[in-house]
Amino acid sequence: MSNAAAGVVHAGAPPLPQASWKRFVGPENRYLAPAFITCILLAGHLSFGILESYKKTGVAIIASLITEAILGRIFTGKFPNIASAYISGISVGILVRSPAVWPYLLCAVVSIMSKYVLRVKGRHIWNPSNFGISVLLFLAPETVATLSIQWGNYLLPMIVIWCLGSVIIYRVRRFHITATYVISFVMFAFVRSWITGSPWQSEIAPLTGPMYQLFIFFMVTDPKTTVRKKFWQCVVVFLVALVEMILRLNQVVYAPFYALFLVGPLAMLVDIWFESRRPAAVART
Amino acid sequence: MTRSPIPRIVLSVIFVALVFSPLAIKRVAARRDAAKSRLDAQTALGRHGFYFEEVSKAAGVNFVHQAPTLDAKLNHIMPQVASMGASVSIVDFDRDGWSDIYVTNSGEGSKNALYRNMHDGTFKDVAEEMGVANVNQPGVGVSMCAVWGDYDNDGYEDLLLVKWGRPELFHNDGGHGFTRVTEQVGLPRWVNANTALWFDYDGDGLLDFFIGGYYPEDVDLWHLANTRMMPDSFEYAKNGGRKYLFHNLGDGKFEEVAEKVGINSHRWTLAASSADLRGTGRQDLFIANDYGISELYFNDGKRFREVGEQTGVGFAPKSGMNAAVGDIFNQGRYAVYVSNISEEGVLIQGNNLWVPKEGTSGDGIKYDNLARDLGVEIGGWSFGAQFGDFNNDGTLDLYLTNGYVSLDRNKSYWYDFSKIAGGHSMIINDAKNWPAMEGRSLSGYQAKRLWLNDGAGKFVNVAQAVGVSDTYDGRSVALADLWNRGVLDVVVANERGPLLIYKNNVTPENQWIEFELEGTASNRSAIGAQVTLFWNGQHQIQEVAGGSGFAAQNQRRLHFGLGKFPQIEKAVIRWPSGKTQTLDKPATAQLHKIKEPA
Numbered sequence: 092m093s094n095a096a097a098g099v100v101h102a103g104a105p106p107l108p109q110a111s112w113k114r115f116v117g118p119e120n121r122y123l124a125p126a127f128i129t130c131i132l133l134a135g136h137l138s139f140g141i142l143e144s145y146k147k148t149g150v151a152i153i154a155s156l157i158t159e160a161i162l163g164r165i166f167t168g169k170f171p172n173i174a175s176a177y178i179s180g181i182s183v184g185i186l187v188r189s190p191a192v193w194p195y196l197l198c199a200v201v202s203i204m205s206k207y208v209l210r211v212k213g214r215h216i217w218n219p220s221n222f223g224i225s226v227l228l229f230l231a232p233e234t235v236a237t238l239s240i241q242w243g244n245y246l247l248p249m250i251v252i253w254c255l256g257s258v259i260i261y262r263v264r265r266f267h268i269t270a271t272y273v274i275s276f277v278m279f280a281f282v283r284s285w286i287t288g289s290p291w292q293s294e295i296a297p298l299t300g301p302m303y304q305l306f307i308f309f310m311v312t313d314p315k316t317t318v319r320k321k322f323w324q325c326v327v328v329f330l331v332a333l334v335e336m337i338l339r340l341n342q343v344v345y346a347p348f349y350a351l352f353l354v355g356p357l358a359m360l361v362d363i364w365f366e367s368r369r370p371a372a373v374a375r376t
Numbered sequence: 377m378t379r380s381p382i383p384r385i386v387l388s389v390i391f392v393a394l395v396f397s398p399l400a401i402k403r404v405a406a407r408r409d410a411a412k413s414r415l416d417a418q419t420a421l422g423r424h425g426f427y428f429e430e431v432s433k434a435a436g437v438n439f440v441h442q443a444p445t446l447d448a449k450l451n452h453i454m455p456q457v458a459s460m461g462a463s464v465s466i467v468d469f470d471r472d473g474w475s476d477i478y479v480t481n482s483g484e485g486s487k488n489a490l491y492r493n494m495h496d497g498t499f500k501d502v503a504e505e506m507g508v509a510n511v512n513q514p515g516v517g518v519s520m521c522a523v524w525g526d527y528d529n530d531g532y533e534d535l536l537l538v539k540w541g542r543p544e545l546f547h548n549d550g551g552h553g554f555t556r557v558t559e560q561v562g563l564p565r566w567v568n569a570n571t572a573l574w575f576d577y578d579g580d581g582l583l584d585f586f587i588g589g590y591y592p593e594d595v596d597l598w599h600l601a602n603t604r605m606m607p608d609s610f611e612y613a614k615n616g617g618r619k620y621l622f623h624n625l626g627d628g629k630f631e632e633v634a635e636k637v638g639i640n641s642h643r644w645t646l647a648a649s650s651a652d653l654r655g656t657g658r659q660d661l662f663i664a665n666d667y668g669i670s671e672l673y674f675n676d677g678k679r680f681r682e683v684g685e686q687t688g689v690g691f692a693p694k695s696g697m698n699a700a701v702g703d704i705f706n707q708g709r710y711a712v713y714v715s716n717i718s719e720e721g722v723l724i725q726g727n728n729l730w731v732p733k734e735g736t737s738g739d740g741i742k743y744d745n746l747a748r749d750l751g752v753e754i755g756g757w758s759f760g761a762q763f764g765d766f767n768n769d770g771t772l773d774l775y776l777t778n779g780y781v782s783l784d785r786n787k788s789y790w791y792d793f794s795k796i797a798g799g800h801s802m803i804i805n806d807a808k809n810w811p812a813m814e815g816r817s818l819s820g821y822q823a824k825r826l827w828l829n830d831g832a833g834k835f836v837n838v839a840q841a842v843g844v845s846d847t848y849d850g851r852s853v854a855l856a857d858l859w860n861r862g863v864l865d866v867v868v869a870n871e872r873g874p875l876l877i878y879k880n881n882v883t884p885e886n887q888w889i890e891f892e893l894e895g896t897a898s899n900r901s902a903i904g905a906q907v908t909l910f911w912n913g914q915h916q917i918q919e920v921a922g923g924s925g926f927a928a929q930n931q932r933r934l935h936f937g938l939g940k941f942p943q944i945e946k947a948v949i950r951w952p953s954g955k956t957q958t959l960d961k962p963a964t965a966q967l968h969k970i971k972e973p974a
Contacts (some may be wrong), residue, residue, distance in 0.1 A: 162387070228397065
């Protein structure tokens with residue numbers, strides 16, 4: 092999931108003075124996304140008991156924070172801001188479903204470590220929690236699953252999360268990514284329905300679940316692991332939805348995680364390559 | 377950033393090691409599982425103290441369960457909807473001192489079987505001549521569960537049969553036949569239920585009974601008005617069938633009082649069990665619900681209070697399919713085992729073993745789920761389970777059957793199932809939105825579990841090692857000493873599969889004792905009577921139950937394994953009437969028939 096605390100965006104001109112509430116829900120507030128995901132966690136658990144236990148989620152969060160602090164200190168010489176690691180930890184705590192504690196620990200540690208190991212030209216190329224969760228789902232399917240349940244029977248919690256999430260993601264200038272993904276998913280759902288003969292409702296169904304809400308608000312929008320230009324961000328997330336469709340046609344249960352796992356780094360590598368060529372091009376000009 | 381490459385190299389090595397560590401864990405687990413492969417009888421006897429032989433055919437039992445064929449609107453998902461109905465209950469219906477077996481069938485026009493124990497290792501189906509075979513005719517629904525209780529205290533166990541359809545009560549006429557008394561009793565016209573149990577909730581000496589609805593009672597699965605009959609959520613559904621509690625009025629009539637006494641739920645109930653969880657002398661009611669949380673009703677004598685959330689058992693929603701109680705630590709307190717769904721790579725709910733929290737008791741009792749810690753958490757798509765001491769070592773073990781729909785071995789429906797299960801209620805609720813199964817399996821061909829209690833806080837699966845090798849779609853498990861040998865045999869009812877009888881062979885070094893209780897002031901079946909056995913500095917409690925597990929009922933008599941060289945101090949019987957009776961140093965290797973003292 093997004094480890095950039097959503098507040099870290101590639102802003103252009105310096106921001107104008109804003110009303111305090113706007114600053115609070117603006118891109119400069121890097122604690123907005125952590126606050127939002129914490130609200131989702133608490134609301135989901137207190138209302139519907141989405142967590143198997145506090146202990147496991149706590150393990151994931153603490154492991155993320157400690158790993159980030161240690162690695163940040165070693166490799167940057169200072170203690171990093173922990174908002175990003177907090178989101179990784181809480182994402183692992185919500186999305187990973189396992190009766191054992193070790194997957195929470197391992198997933199959180201591997202997620203954070205991937206930021207420091209899997210780097211190209213100073214940028215990490217995998218969304219950390221997407222990397223950690225995908226690795227576990229692929230290598231330990233007998234012990235690990237992901238959140239696959241509903242927010243109760245009611246429309247209201249879903250509407251609240253969608254609205255609140257949309258507002259926040261809009262304020263941090265990532266709404267176009269979420270919107271593109273949702274539109275693409277729905278479009279491909281109908282394509283899948285047409286190909287497989289399954290009811291279109293069943294193809295749309297996953298989008299109404301909390302796993303997807305977390306995926307589209309926090310994971311695909313991660314500023315640190317998305318390309319720089321707005322247009323290409325939309326193209327990349329469209330490709331994620333396309334690869335997801337292909338995986339779904341092959342009955343891959345965790346298609347969205349694997350699709351982002353495959354497409355995200357490739358897009359980042361292309362972006363880095365273009366970026367590396369730009370100064371040379373400018374110099375030639 | 378640090379300039380030296382060494383920290384980065386070290387970090388990379390650690391990273392790679394961590395990423396691939398699940399593979400190492402898997403290898404270790406695989407090696408451990410390999411050690412559990414089937415052992416020959418003598419090795420199993422030496423290593424675990426017992427082994428099973430599947431003897432159904434040799435015992436003359438050739439029963440194969442048939443599933444129903446419901447409304448054609450459900451054809452595309454028929455195997456998963458018509459997936460229950462295989463149930464088994466143990467009864468000595470003719471009071472000859474030998475356990476008989478009643479098994480339900482669910483095909484339209486199919487017949488249930490009542491296997492009379494012939495005392496020579498074989499059984500004979502007498503259901504037809506006794507009048508309890510032909511109960512699955514078109515228009516009246518098909519059988520799902522049968523439980524036995526002597527509601528009129530005449531000494532003979534009567535039969536309560538619940539269905540997806542019209543529930544039935546049969547009066548046992550002295551062991552020579554059964555008379556249908558459904559209308560006299562005032563049973564509802566139609567209930568889609570999978571569980572029922574007998575218990576005397578108000579302690580008046582007359583057995584009452586509980587029925588837990590699954591589908592709503594206005595749904596006729598053979599004539600659907602529409603396809604919006606599925607649960608409205610995979611984990612929070614409340615659109616299931618209602619619950620019934622029939623209070624015995626004593627003149628062959630019953631009054632339905634569920635709502636009046638505080639049981640008002642429309643969750644999708646699959647299993648129920650009653651036991652005195654608080655030491656009050658009254659049986660509390662534990663309900664395991666599919667698509668949601670479990671419910672626990674404290675019995676205050678005349679009323680029930682739902683305390684699931686308060687006690688901790690009713691918070692995290694799963695897919696409850698079993699409720700069995702057992703004193704697994706020999707501490708005089710019951711744990712409750714609830715089975716759920718776990719499928720590798722898709723859904724890991726884990727089964728629940730609710731153990732009373734240290735320092736809590738009475739109304740303040742709270743439970744911890746210790747299934748993982750004790751090693752009984754993962755059991756596939758789990759269904760019926762029962763506690764029993766299979767090797768007579770003095771601690772209760774756990775038998776679990778599993779497997780949902782076994783069709784094409786190479787094609788799985790799980791992808792489509794997981795897709796729809798995460799959907800919103802307006803999608804999941806309508807069967808027409810569910811993708812077609814097209815012959816695919818859904819958690820099929822699963823290996824069973826028999827977890828041996830090591831007495832030190834761990835259970836170890838030895839099912840395959842001791843001869844439990846079937847992979848049918850198991851539903852219902854019942855335990856009984858079928859041939860009066862002082863051991864617990866296992867009977868398993870399989871959906872669309874054969875009834876299996878696992879004959880137990882236990883090392884003679886391990887001792888045992890059994891109690892058969894008969895109430896006088898209490899209900900004659902003695903349901904709710906509790907025996908506390910004190911031996912070798914420990915004690916274990918067991919309670920006579922009127923239904924347990926998933927759609928099952930164990931033998932009425934209570935079986936205690938004692939281990940080697942037991943020194944029994946006493947057995948204390950607490951009757952439902954409140955009387956207590958102490959037996960000093962009862963002899964081992966004996967069945968003690970005890971009548972409630974006047």
